[in-house]
Amino acid sequence: MSPVLRILRDILRSPSGRAGVALLAIVVVAVVVSYLWIPYDPLRPVPGDDFLGISRDHLFGTDASGRDLFSGVIAGARVSLLVGVTSALVAGAIGTLLGVLSAITPRAVGESVAYVIDVLIALPTIVLALVLLGLFGGSLFTVSLAIGFGSGTLLARVLRAETKRVLSHDYITAAAASGTSTLRTVFRHILPNIAPIAIVQLSLIAGLAIIAEASLSLLGLTSLSRPSWGRMLRELQATLSANPGPIAYPGGALVIAVLGFNLLGDGLRDALDPRLRTNRGALLSERPDLVVVPADDPIAADREAPR
Amino acid sequence: MSLLEVRGLTVAFGDQVVVDNVSFSLDGGGRMAIIGESGSGKTLTALSVIGLAPETATVTGSVVFGGEELLGRADRALSKVRGEDIAMVFQNPQTSLNPLMRVGKQVAEPLRRHHGMDRRAALAAAVELCGRVGLPDPARTVRAFPHQLSGGQRQRIGIAIALACQPAMLIADEPTTALDVTVQAEVLAVLAELVAAGDGASTALLFITHDVALVPAVADHLLVMRSGAIVESGPVAALVDDPQHDYTKQLLAAARKTALR
Amino acid sequence: MNASNRDGAGDLLLAATALRRVFRLPRTSVFGSRAERHALAGVDLDVHEGASIGIVGESGSGKTTLARILLGLDKPTAGTVTYRGRTVTPGPPASLRWLRTDVQVVFQDPASSLDPRMSAEAIIREPLVGLRVPGDHSDRVVEVLEAVGIDPGTRHRYPHEFSGGQQQRLAIARALAPNPKVLIADEPVSALDVSVRAQILDLLAGLMGDYELSLVMVSHDLGVVNTMCDEVVVLHHGAVAERGRTAEVFAAPSDPYTQRLLAAVPRL
Numbered sequence: 001m002s003p004v005l006r007i008l009r010d011i012l013r014s015p016s017g018r019a020g021v022a023l024l025a026i027v028v029v030a031v032v033v034s035y036l037w038i039p040y041d042p043l044r045p046v047p048g049d050d051f052l053g054i055s056r057d058h059l060f061g062t063d064a065s066g067r068d069l070f071s072g073v074i075a076g077a078r079v080s081l082l083v084g085v086t087s088a089l090v091a092g093a094i095g096t097l098l099g100v101l102s103a104i105t106p107r108a109v110g111e112s113v114a115y116v117i118d119v120l121i122a123l124p125t126i127v128l129a130l131v132l133l134g135l136f137g138g139s140l141f142t143v144s145l146a147i148g149f150g151s152g153t154l155l156a157r158v159l160r161a162e163t164k165r166v167l168s169h170d171y172i173t174a175a176a177a178s179g180t181s182t183l184r185t186v187f188r189h190i191l192p193n194i195a196p197i198a199i200v201q202l203s204l205i206a207g208l209a210i211i212a213e214a215s216l217s218l219l220g221l222t223s224l225s226r227p228s229w230g231r232m233l234r235e236l237q238a239t240l241s242a243n244p245g246p247i248a249y250p251g252g253a254l255v256i257a258v259l260g261f262n263l264l265g266d267g268l269r270d271a272l273d274p275r276l277r278t279n280r281g282a283l284l285s286e287r288p289d290l291v292v293v294p295a296d297d298p299i300a301a302d303r304e305a306p307r
Numbered sequence: 308m309s310l311l312e313v314r315g316l317t318v319a320f321g322d323q324v325v326v327d328n329v330s331f332s333l334d335g336g337g338r339m340a341i342i343g344e345s346g347s348g349k350t351l352t353a354l355s356v357i358g359l360a361p362e363t364a365t366v367t368g369s370v371v372f373g374g375e376e377l378l379g380r381a382d383r384a385l386s387k388v389r390g391e392d393i394a395m396v397f398q399n400p401q402t403s404l405n406p407l408m409r410v411g412k413q414v415a416e417p418l419r420r421h422h423g424m425d426r427r428a429a430l431a432a433a434v435e436l437c438g439r440v441g442l443p444d445p446a447r448t449v450r451a452f453p454h455q456l457s458g459g460q461r462q463r464i465g466i467a468i469a470l471a472c473q474p475a476m477l478i479a480d481e482p483t484t485a486l487d488v489t490v491q492a493e494v495l496a497v498l499a500e501l502v503a504a505g506d507g508a509s510t511a512l513l514f515i516t517h518d519v520a521l522v523p524a525v526a527d528h529l530l531v532m533r534s535g536a537i538v539e540s541g542p543v544a545a546l547v548d549d550p551q552h553d554y555t556k557q558l559l560a561a562a563r564k565t566a567l568r
Numbered sequence: 569m570n571a572s573n574r575d576g577a578g579d580l581l582l583a584a585t586a587l588r589r590v591f592r593l594p595r596t597s598v599f600g601s602r603a604e605r606h607a608l609a610g611v612d613l614d615v616h617e618g619a620s621i622g623i624v625g626e627s628g629s630g631k632t633t634l635a636r637i638l639l640g641l642d643k644p645t646a647g648t649v650t651y652r653g654r655t656v657t658p659g660p661p662a663s664l665r666w667l668r669t670d671v672q673v674v675f676q677d678p679a680s681s682l683d684p685r686m687s688a689e690a691i692i693r694e695p696l697v698g699l700r701v702p703g704d705h706s707d708r709v710v711e712v713l714e715a716v717g718i719d720p721g722t723r724h725r726y727p728h729e730f731s732g733g734q735q736q737r738l739a740i741a742r743a744l745a746p747n748p749k750v751l752i753a754d755e756p757v758s759a760l761d762v763s764v765r766a767q768i769l770d771l772l773a774g775l776m777g778d779y780e781l782s783l784v785m786v787s788h789d790l791g792v793v794n795t796m797c798d799e800v801v802v803l804h805h806g807a808v809a810e811r812g813r814t815a816e817v818f819a820a821p822s823d824p825y826t827q828r829l830l831a832a833v834p835r836l
Contacts, residue, residue: 169680169681169683170675170676170677170680170681171680171681171682171683173641173673173675173681174673174675174681174694174739174742175661175683175694175698176641176661177639177641177668177672177673177695178661178668178694178695178697178698178699178742178746179661179662179664179665179668179669179695179697179698179699179700180661180694180697180698181660181661181662181698182660182661184698185661188686188694189683192683192685193683193684193685274684274685274726274728344761344762344763345732345761458627487626487627487788488626488788488789488790488829488832488833489626489828489829489832490626491832491834492831492832492834517761517762518762518834519762519836520834520835520836521834523836524834547836557763558762558763559836561762561763561765561766562762562836563836564766564769564795565757565762565765565766565769565789565791565792565795566791566835566836567790567791567794567818567830567833567835
């Protein structure tokens with residue numbers, strides 16, 4: 001079985017993974033559907049159709065200007081999914097590069113990079129986003145870049161510490177004694193061992209990116225010509241007291257997307273951990289007869305050999 | 308009546324039994340060692356006696372100390388027993404001391420807590436205790452932080468803290484494993500001496516280790532544990548010279564193989 | 569267990585001359601120079617073919633620093649290390665392949681020395697790939713696994729699926745894979761249970777005989793050194809306090825530190 005398929009199978013084996021995949025599947029399906037068929041133009045106001053209830057014509061009803069909410073939600077899914085994934089990729093790239101580099105380079109270089117990271121963290125992400133938006137317009141890419149950059153610097157700090165922890169193990173020294181080049185050590189030993197933390201962080205970052213984009217849209221700072229859940233929240237917010245119901249659609253959609261990423265992150269992390277697998281490939285959660293004591297467990301004193 | 312009576316102590320994590328129906332007794336002033344390898348359950352046994360087993364563990368059986376049942380008692384009641392009547396010295400001198408507190412204060416703490424001494428009196432007593440555990444220049448040493456002391460010195464502080472309130476029983480869990488061999492000899496000597504010479508009655512000692520060679524110097528009675536159960540028990544001299552159980556024989560043979568004659 | 573019929577009079581393999589290693593400690597004040605720690609203060613060591621040498625010392629003796637320098641993992645402040653006459657200059661792993669095919673290492677704690685995310689096979693294969701060892705790697709992996717007493721059928725398992733003793737066997741297998749001449753073992757049994765120690769030491773002694781390996785064993789445990797090593801070097805504060813044939817030194821130590829050390833060892 002190819003490694004990718006095996007990972008997918010293992011993700012589905014953990015409860016978090018299943019939930020995450022299910023939730024994100026809803027989002028992905030919404031995106032796919034949006035490219036095949038959108039009942040109405042989500043941006044075009046239809047005077048007179050305001051606040052129609054749920055019907056066969058309007059699966060979620062309409063907003064104050066007669067815009068179909070269902071169309072808005074599935075079209076907005078595109079933006080959120082794109083922003084989530086792109087920001088995570090940008091953050092991952094920046095975070096891994098800076099974090100690992102600052103940990104493996106000699107003290108002078110590494111610590112300088114660490115200081116630079118700390119300075120960059122001090123730049124508030126939203127302010128950076130606003131500046132970039134002002135300069136380059138509200139393109140999705142700009143938003144993703146800003147959010148990815150901001151989260152990436154925080155991730156760098158986390159990954160620097162994690163890389164240092166990995167470097168303290170003898171298997172890194174053993175790799176050097178085995179003739180493994182530094183670059184290969186990074187790919188073979190460091191990256192796989194910092195991956196669990198990175199994955200969880202990135203899943204959180206994807207979720208936060210979606211919320212950040214929605215916030216910027218809520219504030220009216222992103223392009224009007226692009227449907228987004230944040231936009232819908234903004235529109236519906238004005239008439240919230242009179243019609244509290246419809247806001248549940250974009251709100252619920254945000255919850256599903258963010259939770260989906262977070263849970264997927266957990267499932268992916270568990271699927272990649274060899275310690276949670278037996279030699280026959282079952283996940284530990286399926287084999288309660290096997291007990292694994294985590295390394296920092298207090299009773300590990302009785303399990304591990306004394307020094 | 309014995310000072311400590313353990314009957315049928317069983318510790319389990321879900322279905323997995325880590326300490327299996329362990330029973331033994333320790334007289335006042337007695338010195339007992341528990342020997343075992345990893346997974347033998349020796350540490351967990353000791354922790355369970357003073358109610359420090361992890362929350363996820365189910366502890367059953369009976370632990371009677373000084374006539375009173377300790378198992379199942381509320382943590383508040385137990386924390387009074389700990390430090391005053393039963394004290395513990397741990398393996399790792401690095402992590403068992405508070406890194407942010409001067410060591411003198413840490414030695415004084417049980418005195419203030421259990422004996423209600425005021426700060427100055429407790430600190431003076433701490434200085435005296437540090438002298439008794441063999442720390443050089445105790446008046447100055449009490450002002451040090453743990454990281455300023457060597458491993459052996461930290462372990463002596465650990466012993467001073469444990470013996471501050473002159474407990475009826477001291478549990479020492481691998482107290483010298485993390486120390487160099489020359490330091491180990493000194494610390495063991497301190498331990499043996501103080502345990503024997505407590506003012507009034509001597510302190511009972513429960514000494515847990517994986518190193519058989521240490522036992523004759525610190526204990527009169529020996530318990531051999533394996534996979535959570537006691538496989539053999541008896542006087543140290545008899546057991547070491549003439550072990551009955553196969554596992555004990557194996558353990559001693561293995562230890563002798565890599566020991567110095 | 570003691571391979572005492574080999575008298576270590578073969579070719580000179582590793583030679584360390586006048587090794588000094590000074591660590592400059594981080595700055596604690598703006599003024600004044602940085603404090604220094606003298607980890608090694610002039611140490612000589614010769615490792616001949618067929619030798620088994622124990623390097624004994626307590627913490628701070630410099631024994632681990634010495635082992636690292638012998639492997640080219642650390643640069644001495646002064647002094648040289650040569651292997652078969654060629655100077656060992658620390659540098660990127662690629663530049664020391666020539667050394668590492670002949671001089672390998674086993675670390676103390678298998679939980680730390682085996683990458684938890686690699687299978688046993690991948691772990692043992694790594695030096696074969698990294699050191700460009702010729703021949704079929706898959707066959708060699710099976711061969712060394714059998715040599716250390718691990719069922720080759722389990723080679724796709726991960727480290728946590730093996731016991732502590734088995735993990736150390738895997739670490740030894742990895743060191744054995746490139747067919748070295750010298751094995752540097754840093755406290756190879758200290759992290760193991762007493763009953764497992766004897767097995768691993770027996771294994772090492774057997775391998776030394778079968779593969780004609782020289783052994784340099786760093787240890788704080790005099791009993792283990794007594795069992796495994798013909799020669800002993802006692803380190804104290806970075807300098808050699810005493811050296812000689814193990815049996816002689818342990819029976820009649822002349823240096824006061826060695827005497828204290830021997831007196832402190834608990835005897836059964």
